Amino acid sequence: MTINTQYTKFRPQRYQTRVPIFWWVHKWAHLRFITRELTSVFVAIYAFVLLFQLWALNQGAETYALFLAWLRTPISIGLHMVALLFVIFHSITWFNLAPKALVLRLGTKRVPDAVLIVLNYLAWGVLSVVIAWIMLKA
């Protein structure tokens, strides 16, 4: 079969756009998305601090005392403040998105999105109160 060259004459000359490095600055939705991605680094750092605390506890009283001393330094307090801010930001945005990933049914009816979001916040509140109670009692 012969191919009509009229049809294929310009075929290799597709124009391909490239995504610029700062593609995310032009649109609020993209900026919000990148903010979530970047701030998750602090959430990870906070998780590492917790793991490190467990490790220090396992090493004995002396190491743990050193760790506690580090927790009182301005750097540590600053890091914790920033991490707390971003963890709250991530919790709120994640709870609001939860119904997208979670489809629950009661019988044949789908549980409304608002109910799922409220349940997430309630669980968050209850767990926070329980942890605060344990901490303050100790």
Next chain:
Amino acid sequence: MQTTISLEIQRYRPEQESEPVYQSYEVPLRKDWVILDALNYIKDNLDGSLSYRWSCRMGVCGSCGMMANGTPVLTCATFLETYAPGPIRVEPLINFPVIRDLIIDMSEFITKLKQMKPWIVREEEQPLSDGEYLQTPDQLTEYKQYSMCINCMLCYAACPIVGLEPGFLGPAAIALAQRYNFDNRDQGKKQRTEILKEDNGIYECTFVGECSIVCPKSVDPAGAIQRYKVAAAAEWWKSLLLPWGNR
């Protein structure tokens, strides 16, 4: 009162230019005109060389998707008045190679769709004498939303991941996979998951969520992908905790 509006249209004629250029056209600003009407007006009255795809004019065929001021839209469903006083910048859908003017090359997208086996897969077909596969209205509701997709590719233009990782199977293809996965007559979920759990599958998605915002049919591909991730994670835990169970 404003009687005309200006359209800045991206032109790319490979025999003439190596990079796209913009050309301005002045069209009547009519209350009942959508962008597609303006393009047809240009083609009929001002410049017959302008190339673009369209067919049904009623948001069903999915041919006329383009970028209007940087947002992917169906041009048959987007009124000129929304953009008054203008100008309106009309470009081909981004994240796709451009063939000519406003026409993109969708072959890659079609290949991705086909990989999803978008048909009812049966392990064994039941004999004709058994009659049709039955389905209740509730079972239909399970997947109906995902079956509304018209393959207009607006979600691919809205997704930054598609632009950054061209191999990503993309929102519409995964939503279509879910359309069949949630169909009680289908038994092909395992085959689709095999492909979707790979590098170019569901885990490429970082949940920007723009695909669901631009979707003209409210298919919610972002939701479909997240549901897939949750299901895949549950499967993984199941296989870890119950290794002797039925995989």
